[in-house]
Amino acid sequence: MKIITFCMLLCLGPLAGLKAQEKNPYQPETKDQMKAYQRIAFLDSTVSKNVYNMDIKPVWSKDNLSFWYSRSAKDGREVYRVDAITQKKTKILDDRVLLTAANGLGGAHFIPSDIVLTDSSFSEGFSSVRFMAKGKRYQLDLREHKLMEVQDNRKNSYRRNLKRGDTTIGISPNRKWLAYIKENNIYLKDQTNGKSVQLSTDGNSELAYGELTWAPNSEYLIGYKIKNIVAKHVYTVLSSVPNTSRGELVSRNYFQPGDENSSCEMYVFNTSPAHKVIKMNMPKIDFEGPPEIHFTADSKKFLFNRPDRTRQRFRIIQGDASNGTVEDIVDEKSNTFIFLWRVYTQFLPKSNEVIWSSEKDGYRHLYLVNSIHKTIKPITEGNWVVRGIDSVDAVKREIWFQASGMNKGEDPYNIHYYRISFSGKNLVDLTPEIGNHKLKYSPDFKYGVDSYSQVNVAPVHKLLRASDGKKLMNIEQSDITYLTKNKVQSMKPFVAKARDGLTDIYGVICFPSNIDSTKSYPIIENIYAGPHDSFVPKNFVSYGEMQSTADLGFVVVQIDGMGTANRSKAFHDLCWKNLVDAGLPDRMLWIKAMAKQYPYADTARVGIYGTSAGGQNSLGALLFHSDFYKAAVSSCGCHDNRIDKQPWNEQWMGYPVGKHYEEQSNVTHASNLKGRLMLIVGENDANVPPESTYRVADALIKSNKDFEFLAIPGAGHTDGGAYGRRKKRDFFIRYLLNVTPISWNSL
Incomplete structure (x- = not known):
């Protein structure tokens, strides 16, 4: 195979120029490795150029x-x-x-x-x-x-950027008033006579006024007194900067769990001659900053979201601009967590309504909230999940949305597209075909181009009518002839029961392309158990890392265990203050069930790898389930949730930071290590501070544990790139195949 690319050279080094049939000084297993590495390098560099029409962009x-x-x-x-x-x-x-x-x-x-x-x-x-x-x-x-x-006339254009501070300005809707910030206080200038009046007087550098919002009638101005907290620094050192003889220190502002956040107090300023100032009657806001204000059509009242930092309470609050009173229109509470990143609110001021999403009934659904009558009515309901909102038509009173799990007998993660009225009636399934759909609407929502596939079914692209979902024509069919010609296996979906014996757990399997059912193959799990989503592919994958790893002689799997998103609230709740679980009990049962159906998959030789949260999970598999997992590669893991970024970790581990953070840290349990471990980290990781991995290494050393450690100079949040992936494969070849990897330095 003579096609050599830059990517191949990165992956293979000197091997790229060798032919499999040439003599070599290595054992027979090494010769087989060389053939396998050559095949995957060839496919890595050619598949994307020879598989056609996987997606289209209208x-x-x-x-x-x-x-x-x-x-x-x-x-x-x-x-x-x-x-x-x-x-x-x-x-x-x-x-x-x-x-x-x-x-x-x-x-x-x-x-x-x-x-x-x-x-x-x-x-x-x-x-x-x-x-x-x-x-x-x-x-x-x-x-x-x-x-x-x-x-190119664009080179003469420019964009003017307005910064906050003394230059912050705001023209009222009636164009009469100019609101601006000067010396940390709010001023109002009458545009008709040029006179200014100072609305606030107690602003200073530590508690400054800002974030102004006008009412539609120009009578009220909402502003905030803000205590701005600057995040403390985290540091990395660049060891290998060209033309230097010293490491270069890099510092970043980085909020960690438990750190103090900025806070603010809400005020209403009246533009009447008295220029009345009212402090809203509620505690200061200490999470997610000044909220976005949505005035009612008459400008007398306004609505805003208020989530608690505990993630256990979410409110839609209505304020009265005339007197500073507030009342809760929506007040949702949870014994576990509210997934704030997936809370949707669409404010409809003309009708005094809000479209709101919640999991309060066990699945994420849409509700119609009336702020005048204080009513909350379901729009969607059932044992399925609303996955996204495409459009809300306030005139026709219709919602275009995405959902999964509505179709019985189909993978519950597959996304389909729907339309429904505000009343919850007239539900229309726009994409009924089995598969994971991506619908691209025309700007007027009259037509849509629908692309859909499954992990083992190549994409189809069609034009549909968006009023009823009627198929108008086929546009394209993907061409995967090249994969068939080169005997590339497609992923296989597989389902097994969770630890409760009732819940279905979904995953995929990649088998070696030249699999021999009379032989035994080690199993490698690709894990990412971050609770913010689900991760098993649902679209067709032409050729990727999992399949290329499988072609070295492994059965490679990926699974969404309990604690990940896009299923029921109960399924998701398992992660609450419990990231250490990572759905591993479900994953082990799934792998055992898979091996029962495919007996050439060897459950006595199971490895695992992951990056970021997956790095935390893969090491956790060895620390807490070493009777099952025998080898792990952990890349840039967030091994201690106190070290990682604040928003992500507080969402799942809770606030305030409690003892459970320490109890679930991989650093705390490093002395439990059994099996084979490789740690990988980029020295300039801006996502998860590298010390998260270094502290694990320190604890392992102090516990006299053996492990491999790979630091990538200059790299950020990474699995090590082409070099790291090659080292990972060699690691599993050595410890799961029990074969000496290729001696790359001898080639």
């Missing part, structure tokens, strides 16, 4: 009646126009036309990758196309096939 015309898209093909890029009315597809351009025109201009020489099309490339009517090539802009007349260079 670019709609101004009238929303047609769109163009670019597709990949064996002969290069092709551009098609689709008429949504006639459902006809017409080829309008290809690389041959572009290159013929471009290379005829002044002796220039372009290749397809030089030419960049953008969303605004085509003129209305598709009479011409503009494109970028080697830093210059060109326009091609598609009728006359004439090409000309176009002057």
Whole structure:
């Protein structure tokens, strides 16, 4: 195999130029490794170039009646126009036309990758196309096939950035008043006579006023007295900066769990002649900063979200601008946590309503809140999950949303698209086909381009009518002939029961492409148990790290255990103050069930690897479940949740920081290590401070434990890149296959 790329060289080093049949001084197993490494390097560098139409990006015309898209093909890029009315597809351009025109201009020489099309490339009517090539802009007349260079007038444009501080300004909706900040206080200037009045008097450098919001009638101005807390520093040292003889210190502001946050107090300022100032009757806000204000249509009252830092209470509060009183319109409380990142609120001031999402009934659903009548009515309900909101039409009183788990017998993580009325009636399934969908609507929401697939079913792309989901035409079918030709295995979905014996746990399996059912293969789990999402692929994957690792002689799996998101609230709640669990009991049961169905998967040789939260999880597997997991590679792990970033860790481990943080730390339990471990860390990690990994190493050393340690100079939050992935594979070859890895330095 003679195709050599830069990526291959990074991965293989001197091996890239060797042929598998050449003599070598290594044992037979090493020769097999060389063949396997050559195969995966070849596929890594060729699959993406030879698998076509995995996705399409429609670019709609101004009238929303047609769109163009670019597709990949064996002969290069092709551009098609689709008429949504006639459902006809017409080829309008290809690389041959572009290159013929471009290379005829002044002796220039372009290749397809030089030419960049953008969303605004085509003129209305598709009479011409503009494109970028080697830093210059060109326009091609598609009728006359004439090409000309176009002057880039954008280089003379600029953007003005307004910063907070003494220059913060705000014009009232009626244009009469100018509100501004001066010397940490709020001033109001009458635009009709130029006179100014000072609205606040007690602002200073430690407690400064700011964040101004006008009422629609220009009678009220909301502002805040803010105590601004600057995060303490964390540090890294760059050891290998060129042309230096000393390490370079890098400092970053970084909030950790338990650190004090900025806080603020809300005030209302009246623009009437008396310029009355009212402090809102509520405790100071000490989490997530000044809230976004939503005035009612009459400007007398306003609504805002108020989550608690404990993540166990979320409120929608209504304030009265005339007297400073507040009342809770929504007051949700949880014994575990409220997943604040997935709380959705859409304020509808004309009807005094709010669309609000909550898991209060066991699954994430939508509710219609009326702030006048203080009523909360369900819009969606059932044992399934709302996954996202695409649009809210306040006039038609309809919501376009995404959900998973509604279709019985289908993978409950697959996303489908729906429309429903505010009343909860007239539910329309726009994407009924089995699979994970990605629907790209036209700007007017009359049409949609739907792309859907499964891990073992290649993508299909169709045009649909968004009023009822009716399929209008097939647009493209992905072409995976290259994968079949090269005998590349697709992932296999697998389902097994969780620790409760009732709940289904979903995962995928990658088998070696040349699997021999008479042999025994070690198992490697790719783990990421971060509770903020689910992670097992649902779309078709042409070729990736899991399959390439499997092709070295492993069965590689990925699983979403209990404690991850996108299922029921009870399924998710397992993670609360319990990240140490990581769903590992479910994962082990899943692997055992998988091996029962596929007996050539060897549960006596199970390894695990992960990055970031997965790094924490993979080491935890060895520390707490060494009877099952025998080897782990842990990259840039957040091994101690007190060290990692505040928002993520407090969401799951809670606030205030309690003893459970220490009790679940991998550092605390390092002395429990059994099995084989490799730690990987980038010395300049800005996501998880590197000391999280170094403290684990320190504790392991003090416990006289054996482990491997790989620090990557200059690298950030990483699994080690191509070098780290090669070291990881060699690690599993040595300790799970029980074979000496290739001696790379001898090649």
